[in-house]
Structures are given as structure tokens and as C-alpha cells.
Amino acid sequence: MAVTDPGTGDARWMRRFHPAPADAPRLVLLPHAGGSASFFRPFATALAARFDVLTVQYPGRQDRRTEPRIEDLTEYADRIHRALPSDDRPLALYGHSMGALLAFEVARRLEAAGRAPLAVVVSGRRAPSVHREDTVHLRDDAGLIAELRELSATHSSLLADEELVRMILPALRGDYTAVERWTCPADAVLTAPLLALTGDADRWTGVEDAAAWAAHTTGAFRLEVLDGGHFFIVDHWQRLSGLVAGFALDALDALGAPAALDALGAPA
Template identity: 60%
Template structure:
């Protein structure tokens, strides 16, 4: 297997604010249909104390000409691979929202296998990976897919009304939904590092009880934080979410 280059790393991993002296890094993983820019406000708020990185998946924004990746496992493999392209001994934490939470879990499993577990795994807006719902949003027609996006309020509604932009983004969104809806937790034991689960109390994609199932995925510390709101509760509670991240990483960021 060829060793990934720095150019590949920069294609996959975005850094909005330079923080070379930060003692800890936070890799943010977007939701289905999301992009790295979703985490720009997080980077602005946490830098320079914490260096915020954000993954840019293929098939969107400046990578829209590239084919999307069809499974969570392959996406985790690719990100895991490019993370090895740059030498950096600082602790790495992971924050993933929705599909990004499950992707974060898979990435954490790969990093643990390397002997370098994440400092903290933050899983937001997603039920535990051992829970299962039969979901088929990816099989809906375009109108059905747009209706799903509007119901979750996760995509700018102005974009949803622009037919030309919709034609560009719907294939990537559909692919992401296919990847997460066909995901099944693989065999294997729990992680050893801490998990912090964050959930809205009215999230249609995960009940609070389903979010509690993340406790089964680590032999280490588990924390659950419940916020008022739905699937994108974090938009209305950004400061509180940032405080949770900062507090959980305090031991590494001092």
C-alpha cells in the first residue's frame, strides 16, 4: 500500500485556524450530507487552545467531482490512512455528529488497534452502534430525500430551494444515507477510552435511551449530556456543547 502524501492529508483534513502550539487536537466528522465547513465556528471558538481539524468527505464542495465512498467502514479506513501521513504526537480527540458519530466510533477502533486511542470520543445526535432501526431514506425519490433534510433542519433551507444546487448535493447526501443506514456494528470488544455522548431530548434519530447505549461501547468513562431540541440541537446550544468539549479535554489542553 502506498503511503499517503501531505497533499492527500490536506484534501481530507481541513484546518481553518492555525494552532501549532495547541497541546491537543480535535478531529470533527460531519453528518450525512455535511461538509468540513460545518465546523468552522467550532474551530474559531476553540483555537488556539485546541487545534480543530475537520474531515472533508469526497462528493461535496471542492471535492464534488470525486466519487462518494459507499460505506462507513471504507470511509473510516480512508481517514485512518491519511491521519498517518503527518507526524504528530499530540493527543487526538474525535467529535462526530449523526453519521459522523458512528464514523468516529469506527475510526476510534482503528486508532486503538494502532495503540493510539483517542483522548476522548464525542458522539453527538446518534444512537449507540449496537442499536438498530430499519431505515430506508436513501431509497426515497429526490422529493422524499429533501423532505427528510427539511424535517431535520440540518441543511440550509435556501439551498434546498435552489434546484441547481440540489442536483449537485443530492447524490452525496443519498450516498451518505445509504452508508449509515446499511451500517451494522462489526464484531469486537468495547473501546478503552472515554466516550461523551450528546443528544437532543427530541431527536427523531435517537431517543435518550438509545444514546445511553454508547455506554456499552467503552470500558472507560462514559458521560451523557442531554440538551433541549431535536437532531441539530447543537445549533441552538453551541456554547454549552463547546463547554462540554473544553471540560472533557481540560486534562490534555492545560
């Protein structure tokens, strides 16, 4: 599986599966808890002709499995923000589940630094202001595996592989610790346009939970409900790519960049 050097930025954190089109806007993808950059490869492929797609690789998994895991969402967001390329390409963020919170927090840092993102897309996660007490990170290993099965995040046959499970669980526990200990700051509101996505059968993120993201931006807000559970995105890569591309390119158009849009073509 070829991965090209993302160029500027921290290559430990960023993966580029396809060469970047000249002058294309950038899209940064942030995976779920326990997830890795390769999860988003089908999505990156679908958008590679129109975006410079970078996918975040968290420590503690795959080629970073020997690095210490992170158990604090603020530290995660700080380090991802620092790892982003420092060039002037317009940038959009998309995160799923834990990645949605990270996309939101990284966007807050970008805005504070005077580099507001084009757009932020979140899926599979309730809005930060919808608080619930979650304690998955306190479960034993069997409890974590049960959570994975219920979420359908990992094929059951893989969970039967004890060596693989031992590799997955430390990073997964660290991610759940980071998410479940994080609290939403009172002033956590973006100016960037925000698109929220959820599955109609996702019991972890109901439609009202996803709609509550509207309170976290002063920009345009849009909600899309697709069929499926927590990992509904796996069954909707093509439709999802059209939604995300359209939302980001509409935001680019609103900034007055028609030449870039003409070169990239209409959203799928």
C-alpha cells in the same frame, strides 16, 4: 474563507480553519451525512485557542464535489484514519450524526494501531448496538429532500434552488447508503472515555438511544442532554465547546499532562 494547510496527513480530507497552537492537543471533527467541513467552522473557532482543530471534508461536496462519493462506512473510516496526521499530538474525536459513527470507527482503528484517542465525543446518533432498519437511501430525490426538511439540516430556501439540490443529493445519498448498510461488529468496544450528546426533542436519537453508547467503552462514560432537535448543536456552539473541551482536557489530565493543561487554560 482562509483554510490553512493541515501539514502532515492528507490535505484533501483535513481542513484547518485556524493556526494550531504549539503543543496543543488535536481535535478532529466529523460532520453529518451530506455535511461539509464548513459546518463546524463556528465550533472550530470557539476551540481554536486551546486545540489544533481539524475538520474532515468528505468527498463529493464543496471543493471535493468532483470526486467519487463513498457508500461504505468501513471505507470511510479506513480512509479518514489513513488521512490523519501521523505526529504524536494527543488526539480527540467528535462527530455528529453519521460523523458520530465515523468517530467511533476511526477511534477503533486508532486503538488497534496502538494510538488510542484521548476521548471520543458523539452527538445526534443512537449507539451502534441500537439497530433499526432505515431505508432513506432507497427513496427518490423528493424523499431525500423531505428527510432534509424534517431534520432541519438545510434551510428551506436553499432546497428551492434546483442546481444546489442536484449538487447535494448524490453525496447525501451516498452517505445515507453508507450509514444504513453498516452493522456494528460484536466486539466494537473502545477503551477511550466517551461523551454522548443528544437533543431532548431529537426523535431520531432518544435519550435512551444515546445512553446506550455506555456499552461501547470500557473507559469513562458521560451523557449530556441539551434542548433541541437533531441539529441542537447549532444553537449550542458555545456550551458545546465547553463540554467537549472539558471532557478532552480532563482525559489529558488523567494521563498526567498538567503542564499542557496550564498552558491551555481552564475549559470555557
